[in-house]
Amino acid sequence: MSIKKIGIGIVGLGTVGSGLIEIIQKNNNSYKSKYNLDFSINGISAKNKKKKRNINIKNYKWFNDPIKMTEFSDIDIIVELVGGSDGLALKLAEKSLINGKYFVTANKALIAKHGIKILDLSIKYNSKFSFEAAVGGGIPIIRLMQNSMIVGKIKSVYGILNGTCNYILTKMRENNLQFNNALKKAQQLGFAEANPEDDINGVDTAYKLAILSNLAFGITTKVSEIFTEGISKIEEIDIKMAEKLGYKIVLLGISNLKNNKVMQRVHPSLVSNNSMISKVNNELNTIIIDDEIADKIMVVGKGAGKKPTSASVMADILNINDENKKKFFVSKSKKANNLSSQDISKREGKFYIRMGVDDKPGVLADITLFFKKQKISIKSMFQLDDKVKNIVPLIFVTHKVTEKKISLVLKKMDALKKIKTKIVLLRIEEL
Amino acid sequence: MSIKKIGIGIVGLGTVGSGLIEIIQKNNNSYKSKYNLDFSINGISAKNKKKKRNINIKNYKWFNDPIKMTEFSDIDIIVELVGGSDGLALKLAEKSLINGKYFVTANKALIAKHGIKILDLSIKYNSKFSFEAAVGGGIPIIRLMQNSMIVGKIKSVYGILNGTCNYILTKMRENNLQFNNALKKAQQLGFAEANPEDDINGVDTAYKLAILSNLAFGITTKVSEIFTEGISKIEEIDIKMAEKLGYKIVLLGISNLKNNKVMQRVHPSLVSNNSMISKVNNELNTIIIDDEIADKIMVVGKGAGKKPTSASVMADILNINDENKKKFFVSKSKKANNLSSQDISKREGKFYIRMGVDDKPGVLADITLFFKKQKISIKSMFQLDDKVKNIVPLIFVTHKVTEKKISLVLKKMDALKKIKTKIVLLRIEEL
Numbered sequence: 001m002s003i004k005k006i007g008i009g010i011v012g013l014g015t016v017g018s019g020l021i022e023i024i025q026k027n028n029n030s031y032k033s034k035y036n037l038d039f040s041i042n043g044i045s046a047k048n049k050k051k052k053r054n055i056n057i058k059n060y061k062w063f064n065d066p067i068k069m070t071e072f073s074d075i076d077i078i079v080e081l082v083g084g085s086d087g088l089a090l091k092l093a094e095k096s097l098i099n100g101k102y103f104v105t106a107n108k109a110l111i112a113k114h115g116i117k118i119l120d121l122s123i124k125y126n127s128k129f130s131f132e133a134a135v136g137g138g139i140p141i142i143r144l145m146q147n148s149m150i151v152g153k154i155k156s157v158y159g160i161l162n163g164t165c166n167y168i169l170t171k172m173r174e175n176n177l178q179f180n181n182a183l184k185k186a187q188q189l190g191f192a193e194a195n196p197e198d199d200i201n202g203v204d205t206a207y208k209l210a211i212l213s214n215l216a217f218g219i220t221t222k223v224s225e226i227f228t229e230g231i232s233k234i235e236e237i238d239i240k241m242a243e244k245l246g247y248k249i250v251l252l253g254i255s256n257l258k259n260n261k262v263m264q265r266v267h268p269s270l271v272s273n274n275s276m277i278s279k280v281n282n283e284l285n286t287i288i289i290d291d292e293i294a295d296k297i298m299v300v301g302k303g304a305g306k307k308p309t310s311a312s313v314m315a316d317i318l319n320i321n322d323e324n325k326k327k328f329f330v331s332k333s334k335k336a337n338n339l340s341s342q343d344i345s346k347r348e349g350k351f352y353i354r355m356g357v358d359d360k361p362g363v364l365a366d367i368t369l370f371f372k373k374q375k376i377s378i379k380s381m382f383q384l385d386d387k388v389k390n391i392v393p394l395i396f397v398t399h400k401v402t403e404k405k406i407s408l409v410l411k412k413m414d415a416l417k418k419i420k421t422k423i424v425l426l427r428i429e430e431l
Numbered sequence: 432m433s434i435k436k437i438g439i440g441i442v443g444l445g446t447v448g449s450g451l452i453e454i455i456q457k458n459n460n461s462y463k464s465k466y467n468l469d470f471s472i473n474g475i476s477a478k479n480k481k482k483k484r485n486i487n488i489k490n491y492k493w494f495n496d497p498i499k500m501t502e503f504s505d506i507d508i509i510v511e512l513v514g515g516s517d518g519l520a521l522k523l524a525e526k527s528l529i530n531g532k533y534f535v536t537a538n539k540a541l542i543a544k545h546g547i548k549i550l551d552l553s554i555k556y557n558s559k560f561s562f563e564a565a566v567g568g569g570i571p572i573i574r575l576m577q578n579s580m581i582v583g584k585i586k587s588v589y590g591i592l593n594g595t596c597n598y599i600l601t602k603m604r605e606n607n608l609q610f611n612n613a614l615k616k617a618q619q620l621g622f623a624e625a626n627p628e629d630d631i632n633g634v635d636t637a638y639k640l641a642i643l644s645n646l647a648f649g650i651t652t653k654v655s656e657i658f659t660e661g662i663s664k665i666e667e668i669d670i671k672m673a674e675k676l677g678y679k680i681v682l683l684g685i686s687n688l689k690n691n692k693v694m695q696r697v698h699p700s701l702v703s704n705n706s707m708i709s710k711v712n713n714e715l716n717t718i719i720i721d722d723e724i725a726d727k728i729m730v731v732g733k734g735a736g737k738k739p740t741s742a743s744v745m746a747d748i749l750n751i752n753d754e755n756k757k758k759f760f761v762s763k764s765k766k767a768n769n770l771s772s773q774d775i776s777k778r779e780g781k782f783y784i785r786m787g788v789d790d791k792p793g794v795l796a797d798i799t800l801f802f803k804k805q806k807i808s809i810k811s812m813f814q815l816d817d818k819v820k821n822i823v824p825l826i827f828v829t830h831k832v833t834e835k836k837i838s839l840v841l842k843k844m845d846a847l848k849k850i851k852t853k854i855v856l857l858r859i860e861e862l
Contacts (some may be wrong), residue, residue: 004632014844021826023582023583023724030584100483138724138725139728140575140578140580142580143569143575144574144579147753148744149572149746150466150570150745151458151745151746152458152742152751153456274710275710276731279705279706279707279710280707291742293454293569293735293741293742293745294732296567296731296732297731298729298731299731300707300727300731301725301728302725305726310724311583311722311724311725312725315578315580315581318582319578322578322753
């Protein structure tokens with residue numbers, strides 16, 4: 001077989017971009033002999049040419065205007081690593097596909113928002129695109145869903161999709177750290193960015209969940225419409241109480257199909273200590289796909305980091321000859337099903353509820369009576385000793401109840417004078 | 432896009448064959464609208480036409496000679512589900528590829544033994560073959576290794592590859608069953624075959640490991656040359672002692688690369704209670720791939736059963752248009768590397784050693800002294816109370832020592848009169 005020469009253009013030279021260049025430099029000979037593919041980096045571009053980098057940009061052709069790359073005949077693949085759901089990233093996607101280039105991206109915001117538009121363009125111009133690194137870092141989940149989990153009806157897809165949050169929650173648990181200190185540690189070690197807001201508040205997870213939901217169910221969702229709660233409200237006391245009750249707290253993205261409706265949600269969840277998901281620690285991510293025929297498939301791996309993420313981008317590049325990918329990212333115009341979205345209000349499950357109350361006799365009984373009147377059935381309750389300023393923490397675990405019901409009751413509770421703190425509500429997931 | 436008609440011929444109508452027919456019947460409309468593929472079963476064949484089946488064979492064209500299917504123009508895909516490394520299975524593979532059919536098989540023995548031969552034929556005749564169901568049942572590990580884990584150098588691939596053994600070991604652990612009773616239970620529930628020899632003695636795991644090693648390292652190994660130990664020597668006492676020491680016993684297949692040599696082995700292994708692998712229970716399987724760039728990727732799913740295995744066969748069928756698969760099953764004639772095999776004697780690790788000794792004072796001290804003289808460093812030792820016929824069990828856990836050393840020492844121990852039972856040696860794996 002003859003060796004095929006392939007030119008790559010890389011836009012964005014941050015962590016993943018420089019990781020990708022290192023992979024290509026180190027492995028190109030091996031790719032040549034194993035796969036008959038000979039890659040060369042025929043164009044690079046970034047916002048700031050003068051920034052200090054650990055790659056020597058003089059070895060490559062520099063494009064001040066990266067869009068020009070999409071018209072350059074020596075470039076077959078455009079790798080977009082600039083981020084952002086619109087602007088340059090979107091323009092690169094469009095121009096690449098229109099000009100017949102293979103568009104590879106690690107950009108979850110772009111794919112979550114404009115995936116269908118990009119798909120339709122790729123069909124129109126008979127070009128293609130891949131986005132393995134957009135979800136799960138080094139975990140090859142996109143290709144697995146596009147090529148393997150295509151046999152039966154998928155019932156649910158869920159998992160730990162954000163390495164920063166998982167690292168913080170692990171450190172809070174293992175080292176008895178408060179949220180802020182665990183976050184600082186994560187930042188020192190490079191597991192959290194200087195501005196970690198989108199990670200902490202769950203938005204990053206929601207982007208990834210929207211992509212997984214599209215692959216699983218063929219639906220398109222605005223990320224802003226996904227129920228999303230972050231982890232900053234979690235306190236040491238919750239971690240400890242969860243442990244005592246046989247649970248670990250993880251940030252989950254969950255999307256599941258029931259009666260032709262898809263419910264998507266992102267929130268901290270109590271999962272059983274006996275579950276495999278509870279063993280997914282630190283910066284690891286996991287995705288579980290529950291298929292009616294293949295049953296549950298779980299994949300675990302590094303959810304972030306230079307090498308794993310660059311490896312996923314490189315896997316896309318090596319799949320340049322794979323022709324049938326786009327079929328499995330379902331277009332709006334050709335929906336195979338008639339699914340609609342389901343609000344979280346229809347969720348039914350157990351809840352963990354924490355509040356601070358006056359340290360006076362009878363308060364526990366009062367709150368319990370209140371729950372009884374509201375027809376919320378309590379499985380267990382705890383009054384803890386570690387009071388602060390005469391406020392003691394009370395913790396309740398409910399039996400199964402709907403979100404609608406619990407949120408109505410919580411509103412009423414907010415008006416009770418005996419409750420001195422904000423009520424913390426966490427969901428228990430039996431997955 | 433126009434819908435492509437595809438004819439399927441199925442040879443072998445056991446559990447997986449009938450499961451596959453059910454999947455196609457139930458989902459063909461959905462495949463038509465989702466993937467533009469319209470399947471019809473245009474031929475079936477099995478050893479015994481008259482056997483009672485839950486599918487009505489009159490609905491399909493019956494072939495007394497299944498080889499004739501490979502010459503039938505209305506059949507594009509031959510699905511081989513008869514098993515066996517040679518004979519009909521091999522002949523079907525050869526004739527299918529020579530006649531330009533897509534050959535799909537669930538046959539681990541065939542692929543482990545003749546994979547390279549089949550690959551070379553598929554290259555010569557520009558046809559193709561897939562074998563997703565040959566390893567890991569419903570776990571999409573083959574396609575994952577062929578399409579995704581292709582970026583860096585793989586350092587090791589290992590896992591729990593046999594659902595029968597894992598089910599038996601789980602039941603021994605959870606229900607305090609003896610091996611024979613756990614096996615009976617597994618047979619009653621359909622998790623073990625009437626003749627489970629190849630499962631129990633590790634041979635089934637060795638077949639699967641040989642395939643994974645080929646995909647990971649491009650080497651071909653005779654299954655008979657893989658170091659293979661089964662689980663029948665495991666007793667309740669070992670399960671309990673392992674638990675006490677912080678371990679669970681699982682049957683692992685392990686293949687790893689070190690200094691350009693690949694060591695493959697199948698044996699019961701003590702793995703830490705804190706590891707994710709120790710949570711893979713019952714009929715679940717898991718495969719872990721340790722790649723130098725993507726890091727460790729772990730996949731868990733149902734390792735056997737009608738539906739999961741048929742789903743993997745169907746996933747192969749749905750990938751009929753995927754053209755670049757065969758490149759990643761490395762042919763002998765075009766090796767990308769120069770790897771050789773490494774004997775298990777070079778393994779270095781901790782061992783769990785159990786023996787029965789005379790219930791006399793000083794025996795423990797004698798054995799300990801013996802280990803000392805042989806320069807085997809002991810980490811912990813236990814003399815148990817539950818003696819049978821005046822024989823008490825002694826258990827030793829060693830520090831790291833080579834296989835070569837330990838097997839020499841064990842030979843010497845066999846000659847010691849104080850030791851009244853066969854010595855049970857189990858390996859501790861820190862994965």
